[in-house]
Amino acid sequence: METFIQEMKRYLGFTEEDAALLRQIGPRMEKYLPELAERFYSQIRQHPNAFRVFGGGDAQIARLKLTLQGWAKGLFGGGYDQPYSEERYQVGYRHVRAGVEQKYVISAMGIVRAFFSECLLLEFPASDVRLRYARAVSKILDLDLNLMCESYMHASMQNLRALNEQLERANRDLAEASRSKDEFLAQISHELRTPLNSILGFTKLVLDGLTKTPEEERELLRDVFSSAQHLLGLVNDILDIGRIEAGRMALHVDDVDPRHVLDSTVPLVTIPAAEKDLELRDETHNTELPLVRADEVRFRQVLLNLLSNAVKFTPPAAADQPPGRVAVRARILHKPDAPAAHSGNGFLRIEVVDTGIGIPEEKREEVFEKFVQAPAGRRYGGSGLGLAISRRLVELMGGAIGLENGEDGRGTLVWFTLPLASKEAAKLPPASREKTSTRAPA
């Protein structure tokens, strides 16, 4: 800025004599400064945006007037160096921030100029000295105007730069969103085509007369049926993910009896478990469980997803091995592992344990993402959306979900929590309730 001031002083032919003249008249101009500020701001108030600009009201205008008086007083210091110029810059910034456009400040500066001429006429009636003073004041006002314009330009450039950065960020976010949308679409297209291949293929084999016996045709029909069921599951999962990601998953949360949900859900995997000779055990059977806050349909969906996964990823035992096992357990958590946001009535934690292939520790976060199956590719079928959906549903119901090692480091333990219904809180032993609500001093 120093360079800029020096440049301007040279450009305007500003001399030491000018500085001395200004210092001479300065003390006699001081009494006019309040009126100057008055005129300046009544001019600025004609600004079309005045209502918005001076939204701060009279107090703000009073402050601005003081700033302007200070600046005008500074005009007669004659030095025009760093401290003064910085002050001028600040005045410029303040006007930019207040939304006063440059052209209106320039026209208001015309008022200042005219007013100083009037003052000089009043103070120095002798024309020769008055002309010298007027020339010096004029030069200093030119310099000031340049400085102000510079500060305006600087401020708007900064605004533009910030705006540009915002736009670039928004652009990057959009590109990223569009890319992940494309990937999602490609994945969905891929997933849908596989069951369609079987449905269309087997149907056409029969229609083309390429089958040999009615038994064979029935067998193919069963394949078509199971592929169509798989397709329906995919469509439902995709709709769920779509709703969740659009923030439009409507839940009907109520007090729900987990006993009822368990008793109606566990039997749904009895047949697939039996087909692999797995032992399926509900260890909560016949015990009373506390009511939870949940959407019953979604609660069931999550539980079924976890149970199906457990059965799917637990292979049938080899000849000399004990059979694979899938078990359901439940316990009350007084101190929630997970969401701190919950008010702290406690949680019901439901676990599904299997003795299956397990999930390596480093993949335990990843499997909650869309279309990821661990450990191996897509060997197990399914949409690859189940855990992603389950996580979001559980979180929407105020709980959490996670993975741990199964028993003896074998297989997988998947747990999820649901908040207890408020009437259950009263039943908790007082000591344990305290644990959640207060923190012991160190």
Added chain:
Amino acid sequence: MTATQSEQKTVLIVEDHALVAKFYRMALERAGNFLCVVTEDVPQILADVEAGRVHVAVLDVSLANAHWQGRLIDGVELAQLVKRAAAAAGRSLPILLATAHAMSGDRERLLAASGADDYLEKPVFDAQLLVEKVRRLLAG
């Protein structure tokens, strides 16, 4: 060797979805009178290719169980291995890539990367079309 046996060609099918593999096999056997080998066992596949026990291959791109040198490989890499093994044994083995990757650009990208000879987009459901594709590949 009878005349029929010498004319009957063997198609290698590598496809990790059992039902899709089943459809390929039925379609090729019934509509094309081909013999079929369905497997994802990479060493076995390469041995069959080198020994000339298979004459044409239908490969899926996303494979779940194809292991090679301690890691999983996909159909693109398998196609390269197969082509190399065939060339080393002085044979040619045409490859039909059949895949559910059907977004624009997939065809060109996958054909170029794999060195496969032709490309079919799933769902592949017309047995006759599949047979024609395979016959055309065999005819060179």
